[in-house]
Amino acid sequence: MNQVTSFLRPAPLNTDVAVEMIGVNKWYGDFHVLRDINLKVMGGERIVICGPSGSGKSTLIRCINRLEEHQRGRILVDGVELLDDVKKIEEIRRDVGMVFQQFNLFPHLTVLENLTLAPIWVRHLPRREAEEIARHYLQRVKIPEQAEKFPGQLSGGQQQRVAIARALCMNPKIMLFDEPTSALDPEMVKEVLDAMNELANDGMTMLVVSHEMGFARQVANRIVFMDEGQIIEANTPEAFFASPQHERTKLFLSQILH
């Protein structure tokens, strides 16, 4: 029991550097997707990344847990550098949760099994303990009654909340979100944003690719604007919305805020 409670304790707010990207470059063949990315995310910080379609937002956050490989520059996650070492990469992935636009729940497993798979096979927790943790997080995303169902039987909003809970069950230090609400019907967006809000209040380090500007204004410490593979501008929400520095940012904001 003691072990479980310690496992459930929210990550302490710290001032360490959670993610550091130094001069990161990436190409798809000839196509230069990421250009000289420099980004430092402190522990407990919440970053919202926005920008036009194809600007490299997904690629950037997918580099942080090595779903994509960068070719030049350095990426350090929680002080550990991402290199070709498979064991190191798996270690980093354990501590970095990810939520996808398309949910990517495992359709052949129940909700509970989705949540306990990695804790059992990666963290080697006993099943009973893994289930206890899973039910705790289902409670937190407000769908404790769906544990025995299969993902296909849930609404989009419920599925995305399961996906958040699934990532949290690994007790990650950092959470990555790639447009978590873009595939959802409008009435379901709020329930997912609420869950993310709560996570932010607990002090989770978050990198969120999103065009939900209301959420950004409310939750983000910094907003990062990307275009054509570059970080054009990074600022606090107040400054970002009140006085955008670059023409492209202004154009983007005028389009997205009407």
Place this chain on the structure above:
Amino acid sequence: MDAADSTKPKVSPLYDPKVRGIAYQVALCALIGVLVYGAISNAIENLTRAKIASGFGFWTTTAGFDINQTLIEYSNISTYGRAFWVGLLNTLLVAALGIVFATILGFAIGIARLSRNWLLARMAGVYVEVIRNIPLLLQLLFWYNAVLKALPEQLQESFIIPGGGFLNRRGLFLPQPVFGNGSGIAFVALILGIVAAIIFRIRIKRRHEQTGVRAPVFAIVLALVVVPPLVALALAGFPIDFIYPYPGRFNIQGGIEILPEFMALLFGLVIYTAAFIAEVVRAGLFAVSRGQTEAAYSLGLPTGPTLRLVVIPQAMRVIIPPLTSQYLNLTKNSSLAVAIGYPDLVQIFTGTVLNQTGQAVEVVTLTMAVYLTISLVTSLLMNLYDRRVALVER
């Protein structure tokens, strides 16, 4: 107001889908009945005209021919019925071994084709493209005539296989174990070891679920299965003897003899079918979206468990129906044995027996019924398995 059902508009029975469905089925059954009746009465009429006694009277008649591979006791004074069983067992033997090896090879090549290793993926691709585009019959002739018949004929030139075996044009000769007094105990020890291993596996799984502690399962299971029979054998003073094949006057004598016809057929079937199974497996793995792998990776699961726990269970649903038909193809293709002289059901029964008795209708019908039964049983087993993996969703 009336109840809702009384206001429901009446549909003419002519347009009621349920009525129509039943009508179609009745019509189809009637049609098939007429066709079958016609075929049978026609055959009987022809046979009586040709004065061939119909029926299975020949079943208990002496066959009078030899068969060079028999899994059950048989000699040329055995009956035609006995020859049928010999042929059936030979077919089942090559089909069963073929299915097992083709599955292993096919999965390996299918997974290799999707490997990140360029050379491995390319080699697997070339294998599939070459093998599945050459007729199986040619491949069988190749293995039989170009490979196995090209082996040395002279006894002195036979390849010697380490451990006391020989390989030459007449086949593969391996030592045959003979179990003496006391080996029964080793056998019992083996069974007990297997039981212990199963119990151990169940308990270790339960312990893993309760405490999270994991043990080197494979090593311990292996030890449980291997050590007790070895100890029992040692205590009994190793009562197992081997009859080693030795070069006789005309041929290698003693030991187990594996015919070149059998090897050629097994090689051909396995290599050919594996190419198709590899394609089936590749398509199945492809059908699982990239997002599934990424989700598993992002949770820290390594490649192996990701394949085993996430990708393959989902791919299996796509794989099983075409895999079943590959199994059926392999079984049916085994009847090409006739081309290289492996004594399978077709070669013995619809070949020699049919020629000698002239009972074409009985022999061919029975043989077809046998293949149909084998196929239906295979399909049934695969469907049961399919239901097990499919039910998991929804």
